[in-house]
Amino acid sequence: MKTVTCTAPVNIAVIKYWGKRDEKLILPLNDSISFTLSQDDMCAKTTVTISPKFTEDKFWLNGKEESLENPRIQNCLKEIRRRASKRKLEGSAEDILNWHIHICSANNFPTAAGLASSAAGYACLVYALGQVYGIEGDLSSIARQGSGSACRSIYGGLVRWHKGELEDGTDSIARPIAPADHFPNLRVIICVANSERKKTGSTDGMRQTVQTSKLMQHRIKESVVSRMESMIKAIKDKNWPAFCDLTMADSNEMHAVCQDTFPPCVYMTDTSHAVANLVHQYNDLKISQRDINHKVCYTFDAGPNACLFVPGAVVEEVLALLLFAFPPSSSQSPAEYVRGIQAHPVTLSK
Numbered sequence: 001m002k003t004v005t006c007t008a009p010v011n012i013a014v015i016k017y018w019g020k021r022d023e024k025l026i027l028p029l030n031d032s033i034s035f036t037l038s039q040d041d042m043c044a045k046t047t048v049t050i051s052p053k054f055t056e057d058k059f060w061l062n063g064k065e066e067s068l069e070n071p072r073i074q075n076c077l078k079e080i081r082r083r084a085s086k087r088k089l090e091g092s093a094e095d096i097l098n099w100h101i102h103i104c105s106a107n108n109f110p111t112a113a114g115l116a117s118s119a120a121g122y123a124c125l126v127y128a129l130g131q132v133y134g135i136e137g138d139l140s141s142i143a144r145q146g147s148g149s150a151c152r153s154i155y156g157g158l159v160r161w162h163k164g165e166l167e168d169g170t171d172s173i174a175r176p177i178a179p180a181d182h183f184p185n186l187r188v189i190i191c192v193a194n195s196e197r198k199k200t201g202s203t204d205g206m207r208q209t210v211q212t213s214k215l216m217q218h219r220i221k222e223s224v225v226s227r228m229e230s231m232i233k234a235i236k237d238k239n240w241p242a243f244c245d246l247t248m249a250d251s252n253e254m255h256a257v258c259q260d261t262f263p264p265c266v267y268m269t270d271t272s273h274a275v276a277n278l279v280h281q282y283n284d285l286k287i288s289q290r291d292i293n294h295k296v297c298y299t300f301d302a303g304p305n306a307c308l309f310v311p312g313a314v315v316e317e318v319l320a321l322l323l324f325a326f327p328p329s330s331s332q333s334p335a336e337y338v339r340g341i342q343a344h345p346v347t348l349s350k
């Protein structure tokens, strides 16, 4: 028997992946960039066990047994086994490839609520499988075949997913571009407006956008390409105010193409917009105080929950403001949708 347990953190995209050019291989229409959060915050934890005594493959997610027929898990397994069999040819002893497998995974945060559970989940699964079968080399291209965003959670800090040019997707991989402390003392606050499973999953939402949105053409051909260049420069120059503006602009554009999808694919709620407004008001104040290095930025994945990137020096001030504007107990304000805003100030490291 062989067993391995791993944890993998979520990553939060600042230039979003939204739209595929190949559904099966999960090849994106544009490059994206994200921050991987710290190993001890929002994580998936996965145990993979293989044994000659198991009579069938099994999979549990968050304590519930699920089918392993899921094609995405199967694609990851197939690729891992293909690489393992190559190693076997090079002289491994046991025929462990024929043993059945048990996979048991759980997230310590809401699943399918727009908080990147598929990213942490598939990165964790592929990393654990890689350990069990002794795979070396790039794992991001395998994690990508579970969920696109998962390829970025293989690495810590700031990570770029290169969309790649090749048809077989072998150059569609993630690479770290800056360490976790690139912007020193940075914190993330996750504002949970709604922790329920979203109505339209990311996979379906982005497919509908690609099929119906004209605005998406503009995003892919022009705006996201130039924003990507500006973001790389902002990161290189450690230009925090520019990083913030580009992050918010890209989140807004992603949700604009979602709105332009027919029928519209709406993820942000009144509460989400209220959090975004609060951030802009806060930043206006900082600008008037000539304190732009203490700017805050928001980004929203395919869900209503805000991720705020906050300089450590103002994290308490921002938390106090959030709790004042969205008191967890109030029931008659927009805050009624805020299921007790949960705040996780975390250090960005892996």
Ligand code: ADP
Pocket (backbone or CB within 6 Å): 044, 045, 061, 105, 106, 107, 110, 111, 112, 113, 114, 115, 116, 117, 118, 119, 120, 121, 122, 125, 147, 200, 201, 202, 203, 301, 302, 303
């Ligand atoms: P999210 O915004 O949370 O990433 P998605 O719609 O992209 O939501 O993906 C949710 C799906 O990802 C789940 O329905 C499940 O199939 C898969 N998933 C989530 N967590 C895990 C995990 N820990 N292990 C394996 N698969 C997972």
Ligand code: DP6
Pocket (backbone or CB within 6 Å): 012, 013, 015, 016, 017, 018, 026, 032, 116, 118, 119, 146, 147, 148, 149, 150, 202, 203, 204, 300, 301, 302
């Ligand atoms: C809004 O990676 O969940 O979080 O590849 O179909 O599994 P699939 O989609 P997924 O999409 C993530 C979309 C996003 C933006 C991002 O993480 O870049």
Ligand code: CO
Pocket (backbone or CB within 6 Å): 116, 117, 118, 119, 147, 149, 202
């Ligand atoms: Co996802």
